[in-house]
Amino acid sequence: xxxxxxxxxxxxxxxxxxxxxxxxxxxxxxxxxxxxxxxxxxxxxxxxxxxxxxxxxxxxxxxxxxxxxxxxxxxxxxxxxxxxxxxxxxxxxxxxxx
Amino acid sequence: xxxxxxxxxxxxxxxxxxxxxxxxxxxxxxxxxxxxxxxxxxxxxxxxxxxxxxxxxxxxxxxxxxxxxxxxxxxxxxxxxxxxxxxxxxxxxxxxxxxxxxxxxxxxxxxxxxxxxxxxxxxxxxxxxxxxxxxxxxxxxxxxxxxxxxxxxxxxxxxxxxxxxxxxxxxxxxxxxxxxxxxxxxxxxxxxxxxxxxxxxxxxxxxxxxxxxxxxxxxxxxxxxxxxxxxxxxxxxxxxxxxxxxxxxxxxxxxxxxxxxxxxxxxxxxxxxxxxxxxxxxxxxxxxxxxxxxxxxxxxxxxxxxxxxxxxxxxxxxxxxxxxxxxxxxxxxxxxxxxxxxxxxxxxxxxxxxxxxxxxxxxxxxxxxxxxxxxxxxxxxxxxxxxxxxxxxxxxxxxxxxxxxxxxxxxxxxxxxxxxxxxxxxxxxxxxxxxxxxxxxxxxxxxxxxxxxxxxxxxxxxxxxxxxxxxxxxxxxxxxxxxxxxxxxxxxxxxxxxxxxxxxxxxxxxxxxxxxxxxxxxxxxxxxxxxxxxxxxxxxxxxxxxxxxxxxxxxxxxxxxxxxxxxxxxxxxxxxxxx
Numbered sequence: 001x002x003x004x005x006x007x008x009x010x011x012x013x014x015x016x017x018x019x020x021x022x023x024x025x026x027x028x029x030x031x032x033x034x035x036x037x038x039x040x041x042x043x044x045x046x047x048x049x050x051x052x053x054x055x056x057x058x059x060x061x062x063x064x065x066x067x068x069x070x071x072x073x074x075x076x077x078x079x080x081x082x083x084x085x086x087x088x089x090x091x092x093x094x095x096x097x098x
Numbered sequence: 099x100x101x102x103x104x105x106x107x108x109x110x111x112x113x114x115x116x117x118x119x120x121x122x123x124x125x126x127x128x129x130x131x132x133x134x135x136x137x138x139x140x141x142x143x144x145x146x147x148x149x150x151x152x153x154x155x156x157x158x159x160x161x162x163x164x165x166x167x168x169x170x171x172x173x174x175x176x177x178x179x180x181x182x183x184x185x186x187x188x189x190x191x192x193x194x195x196x197x198x199x200x201x202x203x204x205x206x207x208x209x210x211x212x213x214x215x216x217x218x219x220x221x222x223x224x225x226x227x228x229x230x231x232x233x234x235x236x237x238x239x240x241x242x243x244x245x246x247x248x249x250x251x252x253x254x255x256x257x258x259x260x261x262x263x264x265x266x267x268x269x270x271x272x273x274x275x276x277x278x279x280x281x282x283x284x285x286x287x288x289x290x291x292x293x294x295x296x297x298x299x300x301x302x303x304x305x306x307x308x309x310x311x312x313x314x315x316x317x318x319x320x321x322x323x324x325x326x327x328x329x330x331x332x333x334x335x336x337x338x339x340x341x342x343x344x345x346x347x348x349x350x351x352x353x354x355x356x357x358x359x360x361x362x363x364x365x366x367x368x369x370x371x372x373x374x375x376x377x378x379x380x381x382x383x384x385x386x387x388x389x390x391x392x393x394x395x396x397x398x399x400x401x402x403x404x405x406x407x408x409x410x411x412x413x414x415x416x417x418x419x420x421x422x423x424x425x426x427x428x429x430x431x432x433x434x435x436x437x438x439x440x441x442x443x444x445x446x447x448x449x450x451x452x453x454x455x456x457x458x459x460x461x462x463x464x465x466x467x468x469x470x471x472x473x474x475x476x477x478x479x480x481x482x483x484x485x486x487x488x489x490x491x492x493x494x495x496x497x498x499x500x501x502x503x504x505x506x507x508x509x510x511x512x513x514x515x516x517x518x519x520x521x522x523x524x525x526x527x528x529x530x531x532x533x534x535x536x537x538x539x540x541x542x543x544x545x546x547x548x549x550x551x552x553x554x555x556x557x558x559x560x561x562x563x564x565x566x567x568x569x570x571x572x573x574x575x576x577x578x579x580x581x582x583x584x585x586x587x588x589x590x591x592x593x594x595x596x597x598x599x600x601x602x603x604x605x606x607x608x609x610x611x612x613x614x615x616x617x618x619x620x621x622x623x624x625x626x627x628x629x630x631x632x633x634x635x636x637x638x639x640x641x642x643x644x645x646x647x648x649x650x651x652x653x654x655x656x657x658x659x660x661x662x663x664x665x666x667x668x669x670x671x672x673x674x675x676x677x
Contacts, residue, residue, distance in 0.1 A: 014216040023211075046217060050224035057201045059218040060246070074203075076246075077211035088208030 007031070007039035007089070008068035014061045015047045019078045023062035026079035034086060034094045064088075110317045113161070113233070113269045116154025117147065119336030123312055123321040128293055133260050133270040135290040137282045138297030143308055143329050144273040146182065147297065148235035149175070150333045151271050153184045155233045156194035161269075163233035164196045164225040168241035172197040182333045196225040202245030209247055215255040219262060226266065234263060234270040243284050260289045281313065292316045298324070307447070310336050326486060330452035346495040347372070348553075353465075353500060356395030357388065359572025360531070363548050363557035369529050370553065371464075372498040374491050376524055378505045379533030384544050384563055384570070385504035386410070388531070389467045390419040390426065391570055392502050397429035401464035404457060405437045408473040412437045423569040436461055442473040447486050450474050454490060458499070466494055470504040471523070487523050503527070528552045533563065536584055543584035546572065562588065 011027055013020030024043060031039045046053050046061065056065050056072075066073040066089050075088040086093050112126035121127050128134045128151070138144050145167075152163035167175060175197065176186040189195040198221060226234065239256065246252050263270045272290055274282030281287040287294055294314040300307055309324045327336040354361045354368035355375075361368045369375055375392075377385050386409070396403045407415055415437065416427050429435035438457060442450070458466060468474075471487065494501045505523070524530055530549040535542045544563035548556045561572040562584045576583035576591050583591050 012217060014220060019212050019214070026211075046220045050220045053217050053221040053224065054198060057203075059200050059202065059221065059242075060213045060215050061217045061220075062213060063217060072206060073208070074206050075208040075210060077209050077213040080211035084208060084210040088210065 006069065007035050007066065007091075008042075009039055009089075010042045010044060010056065010065045010067055012044050012046055012053070012056065012058045012061055012063045012065065015045065020062050022078040022080065023064070026082070026085070027064060030079065030082055030085050034091050066090075112318075113155070114159060115151045116158050117150050117334045117336065118332075119325065119327065120147075120310070120334070123310075123325060123336060124293075124315060125318055125320055128269055128271070129315070129317075130269050131264065131267040132292040133263055133268075133272050133290045134293040134295065135272050135274055135282065135287055136295045136297065137274040137276050137287070139276045139299055142276075142297040142299035143327070143334065144297055145170070145175070145237050146179070146329050147295075147334055148237055148271045148273055149179050149184065150182065152195060152233055152235050153179070153186075153189065154333075155269075156189055161232035162194045162196075162229040163235065164198065164222065164229070164231045165235045165237065166198045166200060166222060166225070167237040168200050168202065169238050171199045171201070181331070182329070183331060184333075193229045196229055196231065198222075198225050200241075202241060204245050207245065213251065215242075215252075215259065218255075219259065223266075226268065232267075232269060234268045236270065236272045238273050238275060240275050240282065240284050240286065249284075256286070257289050297327075326447075328452050331456055335452070346492070347498065349498060352554075353399070354395060355388070356391040356398075357570045357572060359561060360388075360546070363546075363559070363561065363572070364529070364551055365554040365556055367554075369500065369551070371500050372495055373500060373528035373552070374495070374526065375500075375502040375529040375531065376505060376527035377502065377531045377533065378507050378524075380507050380535060382542075383533035383535055384546075384565055385506070385533060386415075386469050387419070387422055387424070387565055387570060388533075389469045389502055389504050390415070390424050393435060393465065393467050394419075394424050394426055394429065396465035396500075397426075397432075397434045400434070402461060403429070403435045403465045403467065404461055404463040405435065406454065406466070406468045407437060407439045408442045408468075408470060410439065412439050415439070421567060422565050423567055436463070447474050447483065451486055451490055455493065458494070458497070462497075463499060466499050466501045468501070468503045470506050472504075472506040484523060484526075488526050491526050524549075538584070539587040541585050541587075543587075545575065545584060 009027070009031070011020075011024060013023065027041060031041065044052055046058065053059075056063075056074075058065075060076040062076070062078060064075040064079060064085075066075075073088055073090065075085055079085050083093075111130035112124065112128065113130045114121050114127035115124075136144050136147055149165065152165055155161040155163050165175070170178070172186075179186060186195060186197065190197060200218065200221070222234070225231065239259075242252055242256075243249060260270075260272070272286065274284070274286045276296070277283035277285070281294060281296060291314075293312070293316065296311050296313050298309040298311070300309065308327050308329070310327045311324045312320045312322065325336050327334055329335075349371040351371040352365075352367035352369065353371050355364070377388050379385050389405070393403045393405050405415075410418065412430075416425075416430070419426055426435055426437075430437065436457070438453075440450075440453075454466075454468075474483075491501065503523075527550075529551040532547050532549045534545045534547075536545055537543075544565070545560050546563040547560045548558075550556075560575050562575045564571045564573060573588075576588040
């Protein structure tokens with residue numbers, strides 16, 4: 001029933017900090033706007049599962065990892081700049097005006 | 099055994115690195131619970147230093163460690179340090195070491211908005227907790243600068259990282275790339291203020307030497323000089339002069355040099371076991387021959403002998419020595435003698451030293467001969483040669499190995515004092531033999547003398563050094579007037595002297611003979627005179643007798659006449675015929 005999402009995203013955060021909350025909110029908004037229905041977000045809190053940090057080569061938080069489609073892309077920061085996030089994810093922005 | 103923890107540490111607590119020499123320079127190791135910055139250019143051994151610090155900590159001092167690398171991956175690192183004899187896989191398996199490779203791929207990273215390096219902290223913290231690490235190495239944390247464009251964040255985070263390491267009580271080594279004008283390219287020294295070590299890698303005359311210097315060590319005294327170091331098969335080895343604790347045993351045993359005349363000069367018994375002998379001289383004075391003889395003699399005693407030759411190949415050496423009656427080949431076959439030949443330019447001095455170190459440790463010889471050390475020092479300045487050789491000599495002395503070094507003195511002219519060897523190693527030596535060529539009367543002759551020999555009566559005489567197919571021999575030189583004669587001149591002089599002596603002897607004899615003859619003549623003369631005297635006496639006696647007789651005859655005659663005349667007796671005594 002669960003189809004593999006076209007965009008598989010992972011957001012690494014370290015606790016419920018302002019930055020991580022902002023990052024999650026920003027990501028959610030961008031995905032809803034531009035990738036509606038094509039994405040899946042997995043949030044990993046490194047303070048709870050520190051062992052996972054090495055796997056995706058995380059050193060900064062928040063880090064967004066685009067696991068699919070390949071190649072893997074990483075965006076670090078609170079994702080406040082939508083344009084940069086879209087470039088980073090290699091997503092064609094959906095035009096607002098139709 | 100419990101660890102002693104003094105209530106108030108007199109000085110800063112230090113964590114030993116286990117790196118040979120480094121602990122001596124730093125007076126015990128790196129500051130415990132604080133970060134140490136190790137900076138240097140590419141390939142100068144930063145990673146090796148960090149790795150050894152960690153491995154020794156884990157294996158020798160019971161302090162597990164985390165190695166976080168930013169440039170190499172775990173496999174590459176494991177392979178690289180295997181050459182130093184460190185088996186990281188095993189240590190990782192034993193949970194003594196954690197390797198974590200932080201890969202920063204600039205091309206796949208996009209930066210947007212606020213972030214921090216908490217991820218790194220979490221990784222590090224996790225690694226530390228997983229094995230209870232006490233030591234941390236961050237190998238070129240500066241790679242982050244290349245990966246992350248926002249340096250403002252990075253700097254703030256690094257400051258926090260070092261603070262965090264301190265708070266967690268980690269003894270850390272942070273490596274950094276050497277900068278143009280600063281210690282590190284990104285000014286890490288600003289954050290790591292407790293201890294700064296720089297490594298250097300200089301190429302002089304096409305041969306590279308590594309050097310280490312403790313630039314800063316807050317709160318403690320430390321050696322501030324530059325010390326050469328080597329990365330050998332047993333890890334790093336720094337060569338501090340101060341590590342020379344002069345506490346090796348001094349054997350009273352004497353071992354002969356193999357040249358009888360030379361032993362005589364050295365108090366009749368040769369050199370002390372475990373002492374160092376320097377043989378200097380200009381080209382062709384017989385240094386190699388003495389060293390070969392020394393080696394051969396040691397073999398004859400049944401001692402393992404190691405011969406480092408830097409001028410001749412093994413074959414050539416054997417052949418040449420055979421020509422003066424020293425056959426080394428049987429000893430090589432028996433395994434008592436090992437000859438190591440190499441070109442001095444093959445490695446830097448330090449590499450040679452390491453090689454010697456390893457060979458000595460493997461072979462465990464009683465005698466080591468290096469022929470010549472001057473070749474090793476061709477491309478090196480005195481300042482680095484001396485501590486290096488000192489280190490070697492000290493190492494040999496500690497093992498009670500008797501060592502003989504030859505050294506070629508350049509110039510060798512009469513104007514330069516023979517004491518001026520080019521790198522001042524002579525002060526390290528216990529016995530110093532000097533060989534000299536003396537050119538006189540159309541030939542060159544070899545002279546030998548003992549310049550010094552610690553702890554024994556030794557001859558102050560110059561001897562002539564003779565080499566023939568029968569071996570090496572020493573002869574007293576001719577010292578006459580203000581000249582020292584050697585070789586044929588000495589022989590000629592000796593012959594002349596002998597002739598003169600003979601002549602003198604003959605002369606004496608002749609004089610004695612003449613004297614005897616003269617005496618005889620005189621005696622004859624005396625006899626003749628005596629005879630003459632006697633004859634004269636006889637004649638006088640005869641005349642007197644005759645006259646007496648005549649007189650008495652005349653008296654008788656007068657009496658008779660007067661009687662005949664009947665006249666009175668005449669007064670005149672003359673009795674003459676008729677009146």
